[in-house]
Amino acid sequence: MTYHPGKHHRRSIRLPGYDYSRNGAYFITLCTHNRHCLFGKIADGAMQMNDEGNIVRQCWDAIPIHFPRIEMDELVVMPNHIHGIVVIDGRGTACRAPTVEQFGQPVSGSIPTVMRSFKSAVTKHINEMHGTPGARCPVMAAQLLGTHHPQRR
DSSP: OOOHHHOOOOOOOOOTOOOTTSSSSEEEEEEEEEGGOOOOETTEEEEEEEEHHHHHOOOOOOOOHTTTEEEEEEEEESSEEEEEEEEEEESSSOOOOOOBBBBOOTTTOOOOHEEEEEEEHHHHHHHHHHSSSOOOOOEEEEEETSSSOOOOO
16 A cells, blocks of 8 residues: 555654664553454453453563563553553663664664564464454554653654
8 A cells, every 4th residue: 555645644753863772761552453442351440351462462572582682561451552661771782873763774673663573473463363364553652761752642
């Protein structure tokens, strides 16, 4: 599908020029397509994850296997979205020049690259479970923890 700015009305919520591969803690929010309740339900005030929610947890926990500089902190799975904290810790890795991701030029180990991989894995496993395409989580918001950057909405 071809992207048409006038038709699709997508805008980036990322901080312009920020290097999302820098060491630090990032607060991540991912929402399901059309906010469909895909990962479970709330019953008696508690989240009850279903099989799809368990896939989210398993894929989240597997991220450091694929991205050694990444540490996973808290994850909260809700029926139609997740909140999580991702920590990039470059201790013990070779220094490299800061890199700002450009469209079509992913930066290995950056938050956008890690989250694309995570969303792809979740989608793949859910689709395999159902035998159908279509489960997706295209909306991502990332905030920097412990900084004074204004929130972008």
